[in-house]
Amino acid sequence: MQLIEAVPNFSEGRNEDIVEEILDVFRGTDGCHLLDAHRDADHNRLVVTVVGEPDPVVKACFSAGRRAAELIDMDEHSGSHPRIGATDVVPLIPVRDVTMKECVQMAEELAERFAEELGIPVYLYEEAARRPGRRRLESIRRGEYETLKEEINRPEREPDYGPTELPRAGATVIGARQPLVAYNIYLRTEDADIAKDIARAVRGSSGGFTNVKAIGLEVDGDRVQVSMNLTNFRSTPIHRAFEFVRREAEQRGVLVESSEIVGLLPQEALISTARYYLRLDDFDPSDQILEYRLADKE
Amino acid sequence: MQLIEAVPNFSEGRNEDIVEEILDVFRGTDGCHLLDAHRDADHNRLVVTVVGEPDPVVKACFSAGRRAAELIDMDEHSGSHPRIGATDVVPLIPVRDVTMKECVQMAEELAERFAEELGIPVYLYEEAARRPGRRRLESIRRGEYETLKEEINRPEREPDYGPTELPRAGATVIGARQPLVAYNIYLRTEDADIAKDIARAVRGSSGGFTNVKAIGLEVDGDRVQVSMNLTNFRSTPIHRAFEFVRREAEQRGVLVESSEIVGLLPQEALISTARYYLRLDDFDPSDQILEYRLADKE
Numbered sequence: 001m002q003l004i005e006a007v008p009n010f011s012e013g014r015n016e017d018i019v020e021e022i023l024d025v026f027r028g029t030d031g032c033h034l035l036d037a038h039r040d041a042d043h044n045r046l047v048v049t050v051v052g053e054p055d056p057v058v059k060a061c062f063s064a065g066r067r068a069a070e071l072i073d074m075d076e077h078s079g080s081h082p083r084i085g086a087t088d089v090v091p092l093i094p095v096r097d098v099t100m101k102e103c104v105q106m107a108e109e110l111a112e113r114f115a116e117e118l119g120i121p122v123y124l125y126e127e128a129a130r131r132p133g134r135r136r137l138e139s140i141r142r143g144e145y146e147t148l149k150e151e152i153n154r155p156e157r158e159p160d161y162g163p164t165e166l167p168r169a170g171a172t173v174i175g176a177r178q179p180l181v182a183y184n185i186y187l188r189t190e191d192a193d194i195a196k197d198i199a200r201a202v203r204g205s206s207g208g209f210t211n212v213k214a215i216g217l218e219v220d221g222d223r224v225q226v227s228m229n230l231t232n233f234r235s236t237p238i239h240r241a242f243e244f245v246r247r248e249a250e251q252r253g254v255l256v257e258s259s260e261i262v263g264l265l266p267q268e269a270l271i272s273t274a275r276y277y278l279r280l281d282d283f284d285p286s287d288q289i290l291e292y293r294l295a296d297k298e
Numbered sequence: 299m300q301l302i303e304a305v306p307n308f309s310e311g312r313n314e315d316i317v318e319e320i321l322d323v324f325r326g327t328d329g330c331h332l333l334d335a336h337r338d339a340d341h342n343r344l345v346v347t348v349v350g351e352p353d354p355v356v357k358a359c360f361s362a363g364r365r366a367a368e369l370i371d372m373d374e375h376s377g378s379h380p381r382i383g384a385t386d387v388v389p390l391i392p393v394r395d396v397t398m399k400e401c402v403q404m405a406e407e408l409a410e411r412f413a414e415e416l417g418i419p420v421y422l423y424e425e426a427a428r429r430p431g432r433r434r435l436e437s438i439r440r441g442e443y444e445t446l447k448e449e450i451n452r453p454e455r456e457p458d459y460g461p462t463e464l465p466r467a468g469a470t471v472i473g474a475r476q477p478l479v480a481y482n483i484y485l486r487t488e489d490a491d492i493a494k495d496i497a498r499a500v501r502g503s504s505g506g507f508t509n510v511k512a513i514g515l516e517v518d519g520d521r522v523q524v525s526m527n528l529t530n531f532r533s534t535p536i537h538r539a540f541e542f543v544r545r546e547a548e549q550r551g552v553l554v555e556s557s558e559i560v561g562l563l564p565q566e567a568l569i570s571t572a573r574y575y576l577r578l579d580d581f582d583p584s585d586q587i588l589e590y591r592l593a594d595k596e
Binding site (some may be wrong): 005052238258259260267270277278280289292 | 393536590
């Protein structure tokens with residue numbers, strides 16, 4: 001069974017009626033399972049997590065995008081989180097039996113519908129990006145809604161789909177990316193500098209692993225943490241980040257106390273960790289894990 | 299969603315028509331998923347693996363037992379594998395959201411139906427055993443069908459349910475047990491004595507772990523293996539067996555090459571391995587694993 005996740009972000013975190021109307025679209029779509037909804041009044045933003053087979057998930061994202069365009073006026077919107085549209089960003093994420101290429105194609109089809117049926121300019125990002133400068137969300141969102149309104153007709157800001165004029169629903173960023181695993185490792189020390197040093201060593205931006213973002217910080221007053229985002233656990237798995245941080249800590253005379261996953265992750269991430277440590281060279285999850293076999297029967 | 303596994307064994311591995319008739323019962327029961335069927339002509343035996351919610355799985359085991367009693371005459375049966383009945387043994391195994399106690403109760407209900415509706419004597423074994431000497435299958439099956447026929451009216455062989463006379467369908471052993479994980483570790487040495495030594499150290503019968511059975515042997519002519527059955531991976535997990543064998547091997551100057559799972563296992567076994575190695579102290583699989591969350595929605 002094919003499974004994808006989508007994490008659409010909407011620019012409304014204060015008006016509960018609007019939030020509920022958007023969530024109702026997801027709740028009302030058969031086969032699209034609403035796993036989480038996080039509303040933040042300060043950000044004035046709603047972050048939705050849905051999972052299911054590709055068709056119902058993409059369909060629900062489109063319908064929610066239409067509803068958001070009807071309900072949210074970006075000229076009236078303010079909040080502390082960067083944004084350019086009512087439906088601000090829609091990442092599609094392969095979970096099971098779906099390739100990244102297929103997710104990119106779904107993103108393109110969704111982008112086309114946003115543009116043609118809703119008249120919303122769309123930028124493709126991450127794995128779906130068509131211009132090198134558009135892989136990263138930050139660069140697409142530069143200056144936010146207010147600046148984009150002025151600049152959208154400049155060649156460098158021309159959307160990948162839709163009009164070169166910004167409607168009151170703003171623009172939407174759509175794309176495909178790997179699941180993000182938020183992963184923290186606690187160290188047995190009170191010296192936050194050690195965590196900061198290790199964060200620099202492990203993260204891609206300063207010479208570490210390509211798919212790791214990291215900071216070091218003190219938590220709870222008496223221990224420190226290397227806090228990471230693993231942006232592609234298939235290429236840079238959790239166990240590799242863990243073993244690397246452990247070795248770096250030991251070089252500094254510090255032991256790893258424990259680690260934690262923040263939020264959700266696909267089970268594949270933990271299965272591959274078990275395979276690594278047990279050296280299970282010839283293991284076929286779809287054939288040997290009871291629940292996988294069952295899922296394929298259903 | 300509650301899930302159990304059942305691995306009923308039938309005394310027919312040669313006559314394909316009979317084998318298919320028995321398998322058809324499982325195939326024809328909605329909600330009972332046939333994962334595997336292993337037929338052995340030499341053993342003259344059929345081993346079936348089914349998974350699903352408790353009701354359909356237990357129902358299919360009963361119907362297949364009735365069909366086997368109609369089709370198999372134990373007076374005519376011969377084979378190299380020990381057996382006492384047409385439906386020889388039916389273990390029920392908790393997989394997800396089911397306690398062992400619930401599985402014991404299901405075993406008792408199934409035993410009652412075998413006795414009352416089919417007139418078959420039933421012995422309860424493993425976790426469902428009512429007499430200490432009946433936990434182990436071997437002791438219940440002592441002397442096999444032919445001897446049991448003579449001895450079934452002796453007090454020590456009196457069945458837990460049903461008549462004290464053996465019908466031509468023989469007797470059936472029904473019970474509940476933990477999933478069995480067949481787990482082998484390969485060592486980088488050609489000296490089979492090292493594997494035999496380590497097998498003795500790891501297995502419960504000679505002082506090792508309670509829920510581990512093990513032998514050491516040579517495989518493929520040039521490497522050796524510690525071959526284990528983990529009879530309760532919840533109490534004696536895979537990673538503990540692995541780390542123990544690894545340390546024992548290193549004490550003897552030998553490295554672990556790889557390991558393998560033979561056949562099926564519940565994913566929980568690998569999730570708990572990942573948690574152990576990553577030191578994930580506060581991890582809640584039902585809340586944090588995407589597929590678990592989805593299963594609870596469906």
